[in-house]
Amino acid sequence: MRALRRFFKRLTSWATRRQDEERLRSEIEEHLALQAAENVRAGLSHDEARRQALLKFGAVEAMKEGYRDERSLPFLETLVQDIRYALRHLRNAPAFTTTTILMLALGIGATTSIFTLVHAVLLKSLAVANPAELYRLGKESRCCYWGGYSQEKEFSLVSYDLYKHFRDNTKGFSELAAFSAGEPLFGVRRSGRGGTSQSYPGEFVSGNYFTMFGVRAYAGRALAAEDDQPGAPPVAVMSYRLWQEKYGAEPSVIGGVFNLNDKPFTVVGITPPSFFGDTLRDNPPDFFLPLNTEPFVLSDSDLFTIDLNWLNLIGRIRPGAGPASIEAEMRVELKQWLRSHWGDMSANERAKFPKQTLFLRPGGAGITAMREEYEHWLQILMMVSGFVLLIVCANLANLMLLRGLERRRQTSLSMALGAQAPRIVRQSLTESLLLAFLGGAAGLLIAFAGTRFILHFAFPKVGNMAGIPIQASPSLPVLLFALGVSLITGLAFGLAPAWIATRVDPIEALRGDNRSTARAGSLPRKTLVVFQAALSLVLLSASGLLTAALHRLETQDFGFNQSRRIVANIDPRLAGDRSNQLTVLYRRLHDSLSSLPGVSGVALCIYSPFGGNNWGSGILVDGHPAPRPNEDNFAFWDRVTPAYFDVIGNPILRGRAISEQDTATSPHVAVINEAFARKFFKNEDPIGKHFGQHGIRSRREYEIVGIAKDARYLDFMLDQPIAPAFFLPESQHDFLPAPKSKEANPGSHFLHDIVIATKPGVTLSNAQIRGAIASVDPNLPVISIRSLREQVAFQFRQQRLIAQLTSFFGVLSLVLSCIGLYGVTAYNAGRRTSEIGVRMALGADRGQVIALILQGAFALIIFGLLIGLPLSLAAGRFLGHQLYGLNPYHPAVTLIAVMALALSALAASLIPALRASWISPSEALRAE
Amino acid sequence: MLRVGNPIGDMKEKTDVLQGTLALMVLKTLDVLGSLHGYGIARRIEQISGDLLTVNQGTLYPVLLKLEQEGSIASEWGASENNRKARFYRLTRDGRKQLRAETRGWEQTAAIIGRFFAVKAEDLE
Known part of the structure; x- marks a missing residue:
């Protein structure tokens, strides 16, 4: 205690050193005067008395040094001395100093800059309450939809039904929240105000999402469990950034009505500025909507499809609960749930049943797709x-x-x-x-x-x-x-x-x-x-x-033509539900864009090459034995309008392309790529053969009419050969085999990419393209327009x-x-x-x-x-x-x-x- | 003869011990005599120790500073007997406590050493 007091005294006395020197000087002077006076009284001469006094006092300078050492912290003083000395040295060598500082700045700057990213992507937790209490389902993050009652390696995405099963039965969580793994865009327009709608990303979340994260609204209120009920009035929470940037932090936004995909939602609150949702990604959601509004706002709803897994789970564990025991509990619940759907499961899924398991992992950083x-x-x-x-x-x-x-x-x-x-x-x-x-x-x-x-x-x-x-x-x-x-x-x-x-x-x-x-x-x-x-x-x-x-x-052979191709990205969902008019819409878009001067061809598809999207499914070939449980029968697929192959510049090697002759009523056809032919038809001619993607009874679903040259569509697996793929006409709708007989994948008819081929030497402005699209439907937002070359280059950025x-x-x-x-x-x-x-x-x-x-x-x-x-x-x-x-x-x-x-x-x-x-x-x- | 020398010399360890002793002497002097200036303290220590202890009087001042920083003594300006400005030191409450504690410690040490000196070789047989 005393040592501590002394340390602080020494620290502060460093500042008062001039005053202290003066005090010491006068004390010494006084001391010597008293001693000399005494010596004079003892009979010494004046000078001798002073001399004796000095002798008795000892070496004054040495004593002063000792005094200074006691008074303050000599280490600190030397340090200041050294720094002054060093500064003088550096000032005397400006060239050396500048070069050195510049080099250091480059080295330290480069390292720090990368560390900033490392910290944000690999180390940081979400801006939520007590992130250490959060656990998420799944070892690795998956996107975005997984169908069926089995998942490879682990069950990491769940359906709404399975979420409710976990939520209602797992005791270890104080809250277990679900949210969509995909990143849906919404066409947004403020109700009662004019203007075209703009597209913003949103996310469907369970009612307890904000409660689970312990995040309170910045303004207004967050979503609550009551908002996430069937029939509850549709409400949404808006991101702080959209509120600031687009609406100038206007208070009237809260309580205001916004049309999302042409459906009215009341905005009840604004998220805090530091909260960007559950996942670090480059397009964080601007709208958080209750899960139960999903059927209201999307015509191809997934909410009640029991075997479609599209939700991520994060839960906050109760104090004292162990994640390992919760994990074990949830594994049992998963098996119970799967068993209760035994009748709906395919033979393949039943065979994989014993292997189905799940994992809980720390979820404080949210869904760490970027980390991976x-x-x-x-x-x-x-x-x-x-x-x-x-x-x-x-x-x-x-x-x-x-x-x-x-x-x-x-x-x-x-x-x-x-x-x-x-x-x-x-x-x-x-x-x-x-x-x-x-x-x-x-x-x-x-x-x-x-x-x-x-x-x-x-x-x-x-x-x-x-x-x-x-x-x-x-x-x-x-x-x-x-x-x-x-x-x-x-x-x-x-x-x-x-x-x-x-x-x-x-x-x-x-x-x-x-x-x-x-x-x-x-x-x-x-x-x-x-x-x-x-x-x-x-x-x-x-x-x-x-x-x-x-x-x-x-410089690889992409299999399509990058030059003179423009891709305009749209989403017909954003203009509201017009699913029965889609073919007409595409026809009108085609005609409107084709009439622009210099356009040589227009076609639409769900996704164009390197568009960042993909669809895929398991294939059953007619006349081949059914695939064994672990056999890979996966192929990617796309849905396209007539003349697509011509417009994208993908040569048809054999047979024919998808054309005007393929209509809703004509036989269902497919064009496959070379990789598909190699994988499924080793020693056979694929033309005229049949295959299907909806179980064993659908194996005669499509007839193969042509083989296209291998073209690279996916922006991942770039080090692998081009994957098997097939292409279906937009005009033909697939139905699940009896007894279900409902339409399969209705969402695949929402085409996202318009590919426009131009004649040599023609430049087409974005305004022309936007104008041509708006003339068809002013409510249809154009998300982006770029050349196919840019789109490909973008994926390699x-x-x-x-x-x-x-x-x-x-x-x-x-x-x-x-x-x-x-x-x-x-x-x-x-x-x-x-x-x-x-x-x-x-x-x-x-x-x-x-x-x-x-x-x-x-x-x-x-x-x-x-x-x-x-x-x-x-x-x-x-x-x-x-x-x-x-x-x-x-x-x-x-x-x-x-x-x-x-x-x-x-x-x-x-x-x-x-x-x-x-x-x-x-x-x-x-x-x- | 015991000599208390330059505190930053090579015999640092030894002077530290001796400085501790010097501090105790200062505290005791102030306890007995009340408020006193540096010269007075030095004179008093000289008088009591007689010729056995010759202190370079200057050595006293770093000790006074240390005690003051520790809060055992306090100082203020006053007038000396020949009417000059002088710095007067006095014991604080903390200092009195410290003095009591150190006196006890010193007495114990002295008693133990005394007993060792009293022992003769035959006593241990």
Whole structure:
């Protein structure tokens, strides 16, 4: 207690030191006067009395020093002294200081910028109450609809019926909420106000969704259990961001009526600003609607389809409840529920029944689809930026060593005058740390700009959507990270040079020239150059591999024609329920767009290539044995209007395309791709064969009329061969086989993409396209318009961004390494001036001198290559999946990386070598 | 002769112990004499210890500062006997408590050491 009080006194007395000095001075003066007076009384002369008093008092300066040590914290004062000293040093070398801070800012900025993303995507919890109490169903996140009574590996999506079963029977949850896994768009128009409707993402959530998260409305109220009842008045909660950006935070929005897909909803509340829903994604929902409004607003409702799984579950566990016991409880409930639907299950599903299970996982971060998707990318970027930081450190260590050499005389003089080694190390370290913190501060600015740049290119804002809810401005963890990195960096590049600085012989100060130990510091410096060269090679090869992989992706044979194709994205649902008029709507859209000048063809489909969507199902071929329980009979499918294959430029290899002759009443047909033919008809001719997708009784559903060339549609599985796919005409509706006989997949008739082919040399403006669509139905929002080439490129934007970032870092590291090599070579060449003079005097010519210097430089580079090559191979393996099937042992890439390093090294070392060769021997010898 | 030297010298450990003793002497002096200035304290310590303890008087001031920072003593300006401005030190309540505790500790130590010195070789047989 007393020690603590004293510490604070000492801390504060540092501020009052001038006053304290004055007090001590007057106390001493008083003391001496009293003693002298006493001595005078004892009979001494005035002067002698004063002298005796001083003698008795002892050494005044030593005492003052002791007093100061007691008074305040000597450590703090030395620190301030060191910082002042370091600042003076840095001011005296502005070029050095600027370069150093710039390099540090780049290194720390790059690392911090990536860490900002790592923190947001991999580490952060949702902005909800006590995220640690939340648990979600499923080990990995799935999108968006899974049909049937069995799921591979785990049951992670559930139907509404199964959700209610879990909710009503699981005791361990205080609340268990469900929400849609898909990301439906809604056509939104404020009731009573004019204008066309705009599309915004929304989400269907159970009534206890906000209660479960412990999130209160920012304004108005959140949804409650009563809102999620059949027949309850339709209400919605709006996102803070839409309220701000679109409605200027108008209070009248709360309680206002909004038409969603032409159905009136009352907005009852606004979410808090920090809440973006249950999933970090680039289009967070702007509307939260109760699950029970789903049949009201969507004509192809999924709510009461018992075997359609489309809901995610997150629950808050009761205090004291164990997730493991809840998990066990839910597994039993799942089996009970499945057994109660035994009669509806197919033979295949019954066979898979024993394997059905589920898992609970911590749900504080919500549905972590982005984490799963980007974890490896972020690891790669973190490694790359870490390497850059290491190279920066190595370079700076080199610079500091050089500075130490220049300051050698000063240091040895200080030591000769009695400075102690720890104090010199501390001074030198203070300087490094100061630089590191200044660099870190500048790095934060770069990190902010860098993060914004990355977010802008990785998640471009589409239309009036919210964009990804990640803040580029540094949060507290990011600031702490930057501080920590600066500290470690400062130690990394400062410690060795500081220590080496003290390895001087004080006697050197007395010598004229410090030539005698010219090479003392050259081994650590050479090692650093070797290290930098090795790391640069790794970064160069990695960026080469990523670039090569991207090039391979972009230049592959896509199977369709990217040029002169425009894709307009719509959603007929958003204009309200007109499902019985869809074929007419498509016909009118086709005619309206075809009449635009320069348009050569128009067709619609559910999704065009790389549109980011897909439909798929299990196939049964007529005349083939039924697939065994674990046999893969999966194929993707699409629904298209006549002339689609022509418009998209996908050649029909055999048979015919889907055309006008396929109508609602004509026999149901399908066009398959080559992969489909290979997978299901190994040694047969598929034309004229039948297959179906709705169970064993539907196997004669479609007749195959044509085979299209393989075309890549999916934006995933890019490293795999093109998947089997089939195409169905929009005009034909599928029905489930008797006894159900209801329409199958009515939602597949809502076509989303309009593909427009133009004649060569024609440019079509977006306004023309929007106008043509609006002339058909002004209520139909156009979500986006872009060329097919842009649409394809858009899917590779993240790969491209990462390849570009890595290349940027690779080139940066190469430049830094060359600066390092240049520094070492130039320094060594300078040191060898007299040696070169002697050699030249003895008959060496210029070429030999150049060779001599280059030899030294290239020895370092070759060492670097020897270390870097195996590391590059390891890096290639680490990239793995991110190369999309490109072999990481890529000799061309390695060769280019090695050549780039060698040529840059040659350039960097040639300058000092040439300079050395121009020395005249007589001058060189005089320099002795 | 015991000599209390420069506190930042090489014999730091030893002077620390001695400084502790010096602090105790200061506290006791102030306890007995009430408010006193630095010179007065130094004189008093000299008088009582006689020639056995010669203190470099300057050494006293860092000790006074330390005690003041710990809150054992307090100081204020006043006038000395020859009417000059002087800093007067006095014991605080905390200081009195500390003095009592340290006196007890010191007496115990002295008693134990005394008993060791009283023991003769034959007593242990």
